[in-house]
Amino acid sequence: MHPEISTSAPEHKVLGACPHDCPDTCSMVVTVRDGIAIKVQGNADHPATNGALCTKVSRYTERTYHPERLLQPLRRVGPKGSGQFEPVSWEAALADIAQRLGQIANRGGRSAEAILPYSYAGTMGRVQGEGMAARVFNKLGASRLDRTICASAGTEALNQTLGNKVGTRVEFFAESQLILIWGSNSIGSNVHFWRHVQTAKRNGAKVICIDPRRTETAEKCHEHIALLPGTDAALALGLMHQLITHDWLDHDYIARYTLGWDALRARALEWPPERVAAVCGITTEQVVSLARDYGEAGKQGKPAAIRMNYGLQRTRGGGNAVRAIACLPALIGAWRLRAGGVLLSSSGYVPVQAAALERPELLAGRNPRTINMSTIGDDLLRPASEAFGPAIEAVIVYNSNPVAVAPNSTKVVQGFAREDLFTVVLEHFQTDTADYADYVLPATTQLEHWDVHSSYGHTDILLNRPSIAPLGEARTNTQFFRDLARHMGYTEAVFAETDESLCRTAFGDKVDFEMLLTQGFAPLPVPEAPFAEGGFPTPSGKCEFFSERLARQGQDGLPDFVPNYEPAGADARYPLAMISPPARNFLNSTFVNVKSLRDIEGEPLVEIHASDAAARQIADGAVVRVFNARGAYECVARVSDRARPGVVNGLGVWWRKLGRDGTNVNELTSQRLTDMGRAPTFYDCAVEVQRI
Numbered sequence: 001m002h003p004e005i006s007t008s009a010p011e012h013k014v015l016g017a018c019p020h021d022c023p024d025t026c027s028m029v030v031t032v033r034d035g036i037a038i039k040v041q042g043n044a045d046h047p048a049t050n051g052a053l054c055t056k057v058s059r060y061t062e063r064t065y066h067p068e069r070l071l072q073p074l075r076r077v078g079p080k081g082s083g084q085f086e087p088v089s090w091e092a093a094l095a096d097i098a099q100r101l102g103q104i105a106n107r108g109g110r111s112a113e114a115i116l117p118y119s120y121a122g123t124m125g126r127v128q129g130e131g132m133a134a135r136v137f138n139k140l141g142a143s144r145l146d147r148t149i150c151a152s153a154g155t156e157a158l159n160q161t162l163g164n165k166v167g168t169r170v171e172f173f174a175e176s177q178l179i180l181i182w183g184s185n186s187i188g189s190n191v192h193f194w195r196h197v198q199t200a201k202r203n204g205a206k207v208i209c210i211d212p213r214r215t216e217t218a219e220k221c222h223e224h225i226a227l228l229p230g231t232d233a234a235l236a237l238g239l240m241h242q243l244i245t246h247d248w249l250d251h252d253y254i255a256r257y258t259l260g261w262d263a264l265r266a267r268a269l270e271w272p273p274e275r276v277a278a279v280c281g282i283t284t285e286q287v288v289s290l291a292r293d294y295g296e297a298g299k300q301g302k303p304a305a306i307r308m309n310y311g312l313q314r315t316r317g318g319g320n321a322v323r324a325i326a327c328l329p330a331l332i333g334a335w336r337l338r339a340g341g342v343l344l345s346s347s348g349y350v351p352v353q354a355a356a357l358e359r360p361e362l363l364a365g366r367n368p369r370t371i372n373m374s375t376i377g378d379d380l381l382r383p384a385s386e387a388f389g390p391a392i393e394a395v396i397v398y399n400s401n402p403v404a405v406a407p408n409s410t411k412v413v414q415g416f417a418r419e420d421l422f423t424v425v426l427e428h429f430q431t432d433t434a435d436y437a438d439y440v441l442p443a444t445t446q447l448e449h450w451d452v453h454s455s456y457g458h459t460d461i462l463l464n465r466p467s468i469a470p471l472g473e474a475r476t477n478t479q480f481f482r483d484l485a486r487h488m489g490y491t492e493a494v495f496a497e498t499d500e501s502l503c504r505t506a507f508g509d510k511v512d513f514e515m516l517l518t519q520g521f522a523p524l525p526v527p528e529a530p531f532a533e534g535g536f537p538t539p540s541g542k543c544e545f546f547s548e549r550l551a552r553q554g555q556d557g558l559p560d561f562v563p564n565y566e567p568a569g570a571d572a573r574y575p576l577a578m579i580s581p582p583a584r585n586f587l588n589s590t591f592v593n594v595k596s597l598r599d600i601e602g603e604p605l606v607e608i609h610a611s612d613a614a615a616r617q618i619a620d621g622a623v624v625r626v627f628n629a630r631g632a633y634e635c636v637a638r639v640s641d642r643a644r645p646g647v648v649n650g651l652g653v654w655w656r657k658l659g660r661d662g663t664n665v666n667e668l669t670s671q672r673l674t675d676m677g678r679a680p681t682f683y684d685c686a687v688e689v690q691r692i
């Protein structure tokens with residue numbers, strides 16, 4: 001047991017941090033009695049957390065002490081994917097894994113690139129994430145992983161427009177007079193932001209939601225614009241058209257602090273409201289009225305702020321959509337006020353010391369290839385070639401559940417089912433991915449390890465102290481990689497660094513570590529109104545409507561509407577557009593196996609509008625088959641006005657094995673990538689729905 005954990009007092013509290021992939025990154029207070037965590041609560045002293053956790057994380061003890069927690073290392077005995085395992089000792093598992101990886105890496109040439117790490121944000125911790133792990137993969141010379149599965153289209157778009165992932169501070173939305181919630185279900189996925197919206201509403205703000213689905217957020221806004229998925233750039237260009245024709249522009253701001261206005265102006269004038277309405281599947285009045293609200297707020301000097309979330313960048317034109325929306329605040333000079341502007345992510349403010357954590361010098365001059373995690377299905381099935389390099393022979397999975405979350409599951413499953421693929425999975429539970437492992441290794445949860453966290457919503461750094469001892473034989477991810485390094489014969493001192501030391505390494509002297517130790521969080525220095533007087537971190541220092549860098553890559557230098565790969569519509573072979581946004585009580589595929597949360601969600605379902613249901617003789621509660629050329633998924637239909645005509649909503653990434661027919665929504669999604677950032681197009685997916 002760790003010395004910092006007091007075991008003398010029968011009951012005590014430990015400060016931690018929520019590890020999940022969510023903009024809120026809450027400060028947690030864990031109550032421990034006799035070495036057992038009995039309660040997890042939101043820290044009342046941390047302003048962003050405000051004393052409250054979401055429903056799912058307040059069940060974190062239920063997840064930690066879940067009867068199905070993996071508590072010992074397992075070795076596969078049956079065929080791949082059969083889920084048949086036998087217990088094995090850590091030492092035996094490590095020795096075998098080291099030997100297998102060594103055999104691949106030591107064949108010479110680029111053979112080490114046949115080894116692939118696969119990880120994402122199961123924990124957002126800097127220590128249990130890519131620190132020690134990256135050191136081992138760098139030393140091996142393994143393939144690198146392009147971590148695109150969530151946010152990279154929006155990231156690239158913000159970089160090209162504002163210069164970084166920065167923007168309006170969340171807490172200042174409370175002072176806004178007009179809030180556009182664009183492609184985000186704040187109440188479901190970012191609930192601590194919603195508090196600021198409520199404050200703004202009480203102070204007279206108007207709140208408008210732009211989302212194909214009538215979410216719990218949309219129904220609490222003053223207006224809801226239910227556009228077709230993937231048409232946001234058209235709407236943004238249409239707003240610009242109206243701002244221009246009504247002269248609701250801040251000419252001074254545009255002249256001083258933007259680049260490419262004449263060209264953008266010409267592009268926007270191609271988007272009169274009628275055209276926008278037709279493309280977006282909304283009314284002309286909705287376009288005009290939204291533009292008037294936004295334009296007049298600017299003219300009257302009222303703060304207007306846009307909260308985007310990643311939901312709107314999961315279609316082919318996702319990067320262009322984010323770029324078009326990110327241009328809007330400059331047009332009305334909204335950046336002049338601290339409660340104006342736009343926020344997609346605040347992570348650009350985070351001074352993470354990536355090189356100190358990951359040690360790229362261990363590559364020793366090698367430059368391994370990069371594999372895109374979003375095309376893992378195809379890539380696992382790809383033979384060796386000049387262009388691709390060696391076929392993938394080994395995958396080490398941690399902090400991720402690719403068999404459930406990656407697009408085009410048929411391919412992903414086929415890939416992981418290869419008998420000649422050596423797969424190691426570090427997990428809390430026997431997930432869909434763990435079923436395909438050769439070794440399943442029990443990992444610690446956030447209550448059992450040290451870590452340090454940043455947020456992509458607020459701008460504080462948080463420390464997570466362990467509150468209980470590891471359960472069973474669970475080990476931290478870092479300990480696995482340290483042990484693996486030892487078994488591989490790596491002797492560099494960097495492979496001995498402890499987790500507490502890694503917590504300090506993550507932000508170096510950029511964060512007051514003493515403050516983290518005493519109060520659990522430390523605010524970063526961030527400007528109040530970052531672009532009130534320009535100063536964008538782009539090459540030109542301006543808000544780049546026109547991006548020279550994009551033009552040089554052969555892309556359109558201006559934002560444009562890029563239609564979906566899979567346009568739905570009555571004439572299409574698959575006439576319904578399917579989106580698959582998060583379920584409120586799950587976190588991607590995490591928590592699906594926590595029964596109390598699964599009971600709230602019920603069972604896998606698609607929401608379908610009454611008109612689309614009637615045309616297919618589908619009654620509420622009927623079992624349906626959702627299908628396209630890639631696959632089929634069986635679930636229950638919920639006939640509901642949460643779905644607009646022409647669009648069905650397949651909520652949540654269920655565990656395949658807990659689904660009705662052993663599949664989930666990703667049976668239907670494709671491996672095609674976005675216009676920018678090489679990201680998946682989960683919400684660009686045409687389907688048909690049929691009663692069974």
Ligand SMILES: Nc1nc2c(c(=O)[nH]1)N[C@H]1C(S)=C(S)[C@@H](COP(=O)(O)OP(=O)(O)OC[C@H]3O[C@@H](n4cnc5c(=O)[nH]c(N)nc54)[C@H](O)[C@@H]3O)O[C@H]1N2
Pocket residue numbers: 021022023150182183184185186188189190210211212213215228229230231232309310311312313315579581582583584585586587588683
């Ligand atoms: N409870 C819960 N919270 C979560 C998650 C979870 O799974 N559950 N996931 C976390 C993760 S990984 C992330 S990346 C973040 C953000 O995750 P996001 O995926 O951004 O999730 P949401 O905030 O729910 O926003 C998605 C919203 O976008 C809408 N949408 C879909 N397509 C379009 C479109 O083309 N245009 C527009 N305008 N809207 C569209 C969806 O209907 C949905 O309401 O949330 C995190 N928070």
Ligand SMILES: Nc1nc2c(c(=O)[nH]1)N[C@H]1C(S)=C(S)[C@@H](COP(=O)(O)OP(=O)(O)OC[C@H]3O[C@@H](n4cnc5c(=O)[nH]c(N)nc54)[C@H](O)[C@@H]3O)O[C@H]1N2
Pocket residue numbers: 019021119120121122123128149150151398399400401402405406426427428429431443444445446477580581582587588589590653665666669682
């Ligand atoms: N159809 C569809 N697919 C989607 C999405 C969608 O909206 N629609 N959303 C996408 C998005 S935004 C994202 S971010 C991805 C998310 O995909 P993933 O990053 O794979 O996220 P999770 O499904 O939450 O799986 C994380 C796993 O990590 C494990 N884990 C957590 N903490 C630790 C730890 O400390 N150590 C170890 N070893 N394991 C740990 C958990 O038990 C869990 O099984 O999914 C994407 N997939």
Ligand SMILES: [Mo]
Pocket residue numbers: 021149150151310
């Ligand atoms: Mo995500």
